[in-house]
Amino acid sequence: MFWLKTRIIEGRGSLEKLKKEAEGHERVLILSSNSMKRHGFLSEAEDYVTEAGAEVFSITGLPAEPSVETIEEFLPKVREFEPDLLVALGGGSVIDATKALKVFYDAPELEFEEIAFIDRFSKPKPVPKLKTRLIAIPSTSGAGSEVSAASVLKKGGIKYNIVTPEIAPDVAILDPRLPMTMPREVARNSGLDVIVHGIEAYTTKVANDFSDAMAIRAIKTVYKWLPLSVKGDEEAREKVHYAATMAGIAFLNARLGLCHAMSHKAAWLGPHGLLNAIFLPYVMEFNAKRSDYARRRYAEIARELGFQTAKDLIEVVKELNEMLGVPTLGELVDEETFMARLDEMAEKAYRDGLTAFNPVEPKPEEIKELYLRAFYGRG
Ligand SMILES: NC(=O)c1ccc[n+]([C@@H]2O[C@H](COP(=O)([O-])OP(=O)(O)OC[C@H]3O[C@@H](n4cnc5c(N)ncnc54)[C@H](OP(=O)(O)O)[C@@H]3O)[C@@H](O)[C@H]2O)c1
Ligand SMILES: [Fe+2]
Numbered sequence: 001m002f003w004l005k006t007r008i009i010e011g012r013g014s015l016e017k018l019k020k021e022a023e024g025h026e027r028v029l030i031l032s033s034n035s036m037k038r039h040g041f042l043s044e045a046e047d048y049v050t051e052a053g054a055e056v057f058s059i060t061g062l063p064a065e066p067s068v069e070t071i072e073e074f075l076p077k078v079r080e081f082e083p084d085l086l087v088a089l090g091g092g093s094v095i096d097a098t099k100a101l102k103v104f105y106d107a108p109e110l111e112f113e114e115i116a117f118i119d120r121f122s123k124p125k126p127v128p129k130l131k132t133r134l135i136a137i138p139s140t141s142g143a144g145s146e147v148s149a150a151s152v153l154k155k156g157g158i159k160y161n162i163v164t165p166e167i168a169p170d171v172a173i174l175d176p177r178l179p180m181t182m183p184r185e186v187a188r189n190s191g192l193d194v195i196v197h198g199i200e201a202y203t204t205k206v207a208n209d210f211s212d213a214m215a216i217r218a219i220k221t222v223y224k225w226l227p228l229s230v231k232g233d234e235e236a237r238e239k240v241h242y243a244a245t246m247a248g249i250a251f252l253n254a255r256l257g258l259c260h261a262m263s264h265k266a267a268w269l270g271p272h273g274l275l276n277a278i279f280l281p282y283v284m285e286f287n288a289k290r291s292d293y294a295r296r297r298y299a300e301i302a303r304e305l306g307f308q309t310a311k312d313l314i315e316v317v318k319e320l321n322e323m324l325g326v327p328t329l330g331e332l333v334d335e336e337t338f339m340a341r342l343d344e345m346a347e348k349a350y351r352d353g354l355t356a357f358n359p360v361e362p363k364p365e366e367i368k369e370l371y372l373r374a375f376y377g378r379g
Pocket of ligand 1: 033034035036039062063064065066090091092093094096139140141142143144145148149150151152159178179180181182183186189190193272273
């Protein structure tokens with residue numbers, strides 16, 4: 001099966017389409033992070049909603065890498081305004097927070113612990129039908145949350161997913177003017193997440209020809225354009241912006257693997273895309289060593305990029321990391337603090353739902369070894 005719930009509107013200036021999309025709604029709530037206000041996109045969006053004849057209310061200051069506490073903090077404001085349309089204007093963090101706010105606004109009887117995928121060996125309670133429409137307008141080029149069915153939230157520094165088609169946005173507006181204002185590091189970290197989405201989605205146990213098409217196009221685009229995009233090149237930023245959504249469509253269908261399981265469980269250490277980039281080469285080496293399927297699939301990607309083997313692709317990933325200044329895990333945290341949580345991270349990554357889609361079933365000790373290799377930068 002291949003599915004996509006979200007209608008995608010793209011192109012320079014397409015933020016204006018919010019006017020048409022807001023028509024027929026009475027109370028529109030825009031959730032955004034501070035940069036969107038600073039760069040004028042929030043007031044532009046507010047104007048479109050007003051022109052559509054709806055009442056608009058905005059909440060700014062949504063944080064990066066949201067947690068369960070973030071949702072508790074903002075939910076009363078959402079309930080107070082009683083919106084009939086939610087607009088998420090920001091990066092993956094804002095979109096994920098808005099998706100979770102939609103769940104608890106529309107279904108107040110639910111608790112995070114009962115609907116989140118805490119552990120792949122137990123099933124969460126299904127999310128009922130939710131009514132409030134959701135429009136996602138990404139300002140970074142990375143997470144793919146504008147088309148995905150997931151909301152990723154931290155609890156105690158560790159990330160868990162809520163996954164249901166009910167939170168996949170109804171509309172995504174991809175206006176390449178927004179990611180133009182990303183600082184270099186945000187462009188790098190979110191862009192690296194796209195490569196990881198593409199490579200992991202291409203190599204899961206449930207990848208199919210349709211998700212492959214999206215994954216390959218996203219990988220090729222990011223490989224070619226990310227270094228330029230990080231430098232601020234306008235054409236490159238636009239290309240990577242669309243590639244991010246393509247990779248989102250790929251993993252919406254093919255899911256992700258061990259790299260994401262490990263980065264979610266290490267979320268207390270740094271930004272999501274950066275952690276993924278750090279873990280990716282180690283996870284690829286692990287998968288390639290143990291699985292013919294993974295080796296063959298990595299080689300297919302390598303050939304699309306003009307190389308030959310799985311080993312070549314791992315080298316390409318390492319070189320890209322080096323070129324973009326991706327650190328080792330050991331540069332993000334001191335040894336003692338890291339070691340104190342290592343067993344917990346390895347056990348929880350083993351139990352993460354995404355680990356089930358990885359081409360190789362890892363043991364907790366093997367995941368621990370991968371964390372250690374990433375920490376010390378051992379090749
Ligand atoms: N749901 C999914 O399927 C999925 C998939 C992958 C990742 N994720 C999640 O997505 C999150 C990461 O999202 P992200 O990589 O998109 O980054 P982000 O965390 O949304 O954004 C990082 C920072 O970049 C700034 N920023 C964003 N857009 C900007 C712009 N256009 N100009 C200037 N500054 C801008 C924001 O700062 P200000 O606060 O100053 O605005 C923000 O704090 C993680 O929590 C990750 O777990 C979700
Ligand atoms: Fe990701």
